[in-house]
Amino acid sequence: MVSPIIIDPLSATSLRVVPKFNDVELASATAFTVRWESQPYLITNWHVVTGRDPDTGECLDKKHAAIPKTLSVRFHAKGNLGAWRLVDLPLLDPEQGHLWLEHPMGKVIDVVAIPIAAVPDIHVHALDLALADVDIVPTPAMPVSVIGYPLGLAAGESWPIWKTGHIASDPDLDYEPGRPAFLIDATTRSGMSGAPVVLRLDSYRRRNGTQVLGGGMATKFMGVYAGRIHDASEIGRVWRPFVLSELFRRKLIFNDVTRRSVPGRVAACPCGRGRRFKECCGSAL
Numbered sequence: 019m020v021s022p023i024i025i026d027p028l029s030a031t032s033l034r035v036v037p038k039f040n041d042v043e044l045a046s047a048t049a050f051t052v053r054w055e056s057q058p059y060l061i062t063n064w065h066v067v068t069g070r071d072p073d074t075g076e077c078l079d080k081k082h083a084a085i086p087k088t089l090s091v092r093f094h095a096k097g098n099l100g101a102w103r104l105v106d107l108p109l110l111d112p113e114q115g116h117l118w119l120e121h122p123m124g125k126v127i128d129v130v131a132i133p134i135a136a137v138p139d140i141h142v143h144a145l146d147l148a149l150a151d152v153d154i155v156p157t158p159a160m161p162v163s164v165i166g167y168p169l170g171l172a173a174g175e176s177w178p179i180w181k182t183g184h185i186a187s188d189p190d191l192d193y194e195p196g197r198p199a200f201l202i203d204a205t206t207r208s209g210m211s212g213a214p215v216v217l218r219l220d221s222y223r224r225r226n227g228t229q230v231l232g233g234g235m236a237t238k239f240m241g242v243y244a245g246r247i248h249d250a251s252e253i254g255r256v257w258r259p260f261v262l263s264e265l266f267r268r269k270l271i272f273n274d275v276t277r278r279s280v281p282g283r284v285a286a287c288p289c290g291r292g293r294r295f296k297e298c299c300g301s302a303l
């Protein structure tokens with residue numbers, strides 16, 4: 019009897035992507051797939067689809083100074099795990115402008131979602147966003163894996179590589195005020211931007227203070243990796259999972275998880291879209 023090959027389900031959610039200007043490959047990066055209200059999306063970084071540094075606006079492609087027009091994605095082929103299908107997704111449209119969804123705060127949050135239109139012969143293995151709610155209390159120095167394509171490298175043709183580092187800042191603190199991201203210490207390389215970050219442990223503490231010891235592996239989705247905070251450091255930024263909910267709902271969320279404080283009803287909305295809070299993200303509160 020032949021032993022079956024075991025693939026971690028999370029290995030099937032990350033995909034290698036290449037932003038392109040016509041036929042010129044501008045970079046190499048990672049995306050992963052999720053579903054929101056049954057529509058499949060690719061999640062990656064704002065800087066991957068725009069080709070620009072979100073903080074400085076500088077073009078990331080020093081050679082051609084080009085910005086991406088398409089995103090070339092290696093999707094899983096339908097019905098045949100371990101086979102891939104290369105699809106070029108358009109990023110720009112002459113009438114609609116960009117085709118990706120941004121967070122309500124725009125490029126301040128370096129995460130975008132690209133709707134995956136009906137492409138024949140591909141299969142989407144979506145990351146279950148409920149993994150963000152798994153009851154593990156993360157602490158500094160816990161191991162986390164970034165599932166992506168360091169330097170564009172892949173395992174067995176196009177499977178991602180799990181690169182493991184550690185949580186480097188108190189996970190409840192934002193590295194920069196108003197930008198919901200924490201830090202990890204990992205020997206990441208270019209090509210990993212846009213990768214999902216997960217915590218996988220068999221012993222951990224729950225929110226109610228109880229300790230789980232050897233209860234079987236539990237996996238928590240920690241967020242979206244977005245590159246280093248400084249080229250010479252091995253410290254990188256991870257955007258919290260709730261930014262995806264905010265992105266899909268197109269409004270900021272105010273609760274215990276996001277820890278966003280509710281502004282006055284007539285104050286300017288903190289999303290920065292220039293409307294009063296009650297007419298913007300606060301309209302349903």
Ligand SMILES: [Zn+2]
Pocket residue numbers: 122269270287288289290291298299300
């Ligand atoms: Zn708003």
